[in-house]
Amino acid sequence: MSDAPRDSAGHARGEALRTLAARIEAKGRELGFDRVRIADAVPSDHGAFLDRWLEEGRHGEMGYLARPDAVERRRDPRRSLDGARSVIVVTHPYGSGGPQSESPDVGLIARYARGRDYHRVVKGRLRELLRWLDAEAGRLGVAERVEGRGHVDTGPLLERELARRAGIGWFGRNTMMIDPGRGSYFVLGALLVDLALPPDPPFTADRCGSCHACLDACPTGALLGRDESGAPVIDATRCISYLTIELRGSIPEELRPAIGNRVFGCDICQEVCPWNGRFPAAHPEPAYAARGPGQRPPGVEAVPGEAEGSDPEATPDPLHPGTADPPLVELLAMALDPDAWESFSRGSSIRRAGRAGFARNVCVALGNRLAAVEGPASEAVALLRRAADDPDPIVREHARWALERAGPGATAR
Structure with a gap:
């Protein structure tokens, strides 16, 4: 055969x-x-x-x-x-x-x-x-x-x-x-x-x-x-x-x-x-x-409270500073506000860090920045003092470390 x-x-x-x-x-x-x-x-x-x-x-x-x-x-x-x-x-x-x-x-x-x-x-x-x-x-x-x-x-x-x-x-x-x-x-x-x-x-x-x-x-x-x-x-x-x-x-x-x-x-x-x-x-x-300030990632739908029928790429939500070179002080202010964090991280890989983890990271970055300049920067110090009272102990610990990096005047209340 x-x-x-x-x-x-x-x-x-x-x-x-x-x-x-x-x-x-x-x-x-x-x-x-x-x-x-x-x-x-x-x-x-x-x-x-x-x-x-x-x-x-x-x-x-x-x-x-x-x-x-x-x-x-x-x-x-x-x-x-x-x-x-x-x-x-x-x-x-x-x-x-x-x-x-x-x-x-x-x-x-x-x-x-x-x-x-x-x-x-x-x-x-x-x-x-x-x-x-x-x-x-x-x-x-x-x-x-x-x-x-x-x-x-x-x-x-x-x-x-x-x-x-x-x-x-x-x-x-x-x-x-x-x-x-x-x-x-x-x-x-x-x-x-x-x-x-x-x-x-x-x-x-x-x-x-x-x-x-x-x-x-x-x-x-x-x-x-x-x-x-x-x-x-x-x-x-x-x-x-x-x-x-x-x-x-x-x-x-x-x-x-x-x-x-x-x-x-x-x-x-x-x-x-x-x-x-x-x-x-x-x-x-x-x-x-x-993303620019307030912008959602492409393809992320609006949530209740945002404009009905709005274009998710075009309609800004002013609660967050975006990801295109965002200022550290604005990032920390956002991370200390759960609603702003929700807006910033929704539909993004950044959500993986969690609010507390991200706030921890920004505190470290601000501590490094303050250690490199003479005299405390008032806005950064004020935010770090807020972070030092955050409900999460990890945020509090890193905020206090950052304040210590800024010098004795920063830790004083």
């Missing part, structure tokens, strides 16, 4: 899957993703590194990273979706946003967090991609139904390893995923599917070379270089992003001066990376653009 019909059917299916993979990339770009690549859903090569990193306590208070079930799912993406065969990895650029303000009187907010919460933006588009893929796979006759699940760094998945496997880039010394044609100003998304798609070739080079600009620039010494296997290592407990977002308690006093005026996240290791200045950046998603 001839195998020709069977071989012919297998060839036809392979061609259909290759056609589908090309159409997935085109559809992903239509949805606003910059890179759209495919990797096999197979166990991680970095399980031993992950175990060692957790055992050394480098994850700090991020206990969710160490949960046994989460660790097992990170080790093998197939545990996050029964029957997973492939992972579609996408990048969504948020852009450099231009140079940061050099004024020490403003609060610096990480570029990705100035507009709409990227989790909502990317997840919504991954769901749209899955719906399209389900229909397209049926139309091409490669599957009656495609099951899938999207992840945007909230699920137990090693997105950066998957991105490397899919050929997007390499792990920089700053632990960021670096695309050689784009740099690192993007967020990653991953769509697990139960369809065996042809994978893209992995990225195997390390193009950091001898550069260690990020290690030299990190003000808290969080970047520890590469281990014996070549993997970049970060001590999250010293990272400004961890300290201002994930940490729920007190920021260690010895690290507070190094935070400067960064009130949510940190871009320093990206700002000094040569790859971020080498090529024109991909066109950033408008939803991530910085």
Whole structure:
């Protein structure tokens, strides 16, 4: 009996899957993703590194990273979706946003967090991609139904390893995923599917070379270089992003001066990376653009009390200073007012820090600012005195520290 019909059917299916993979990339770009690549859903090569990193306590208070079930799912993406065969990895650029303000009187907010919460933006588009893929796979006759699940760094998945496997880039010394044609100003998304798609070739080079600009620039010494296997290592407990977002308690006093005026996240290791200045950046998603005073992130609906039928992008709410170089004093005034905080953080990644955590961060930034000027600044001192009576003990502690930095006259009532 001839195998020709069977071989012919297998060839036809392979061609259909290759056609589908090309159409997935085109559809992903239509949805606003910059890179759209495919990797096999197979166990991680970095399980031993992950175990060692957790055992050394480098994850700090991020206990969710160490949960046994989460660790097992990170080790093998197939545990996050029964029957997973492939992972579609996408990048969504948020852009450099231009140079940061050099004024020490403003609060610096990480570029990705100035507009709409990227989790909502990317997840919504991954769901749209899955719906399209389900229909397209049926139309091409490669599957009656495609099951899938999207992840945007909230699920137990090693997105950066998957991105490397899919050929997007390499792990920089700053632990960021670096695309050689784009740099690192993007967020990653991953769509697990139960369809065996042809994978893209992995990225195997390390193009950091001898550069260690990020290690030299990190003000808290969080970047520890590469281990014996070549993997970049970060001590999250010293990272400004961890300290201002994930940490729920007190920021260690010895690290507070190094935070400067960064009130949510940190871009320093990206700002000094040569790859971020080498090529024109991909066109950033408008939803991530910085907001002016009172503006809501694009796509965030008005709440009761705001103008009926108002344009959510155009109608300002004067309760908050926005994210485009906001003055520190205005940020603290906002953070001490729960209603203003609600308006400022709604629909934004900044909400992750919580009102008290964000107020804590601004108190530290103001303390650093006041320590650098002669004589107390009356408006800042008055706000810090209010913060020293805040209902939350974390806010009170950091406000009192900031007042002490301002000198004896600031602490006197």
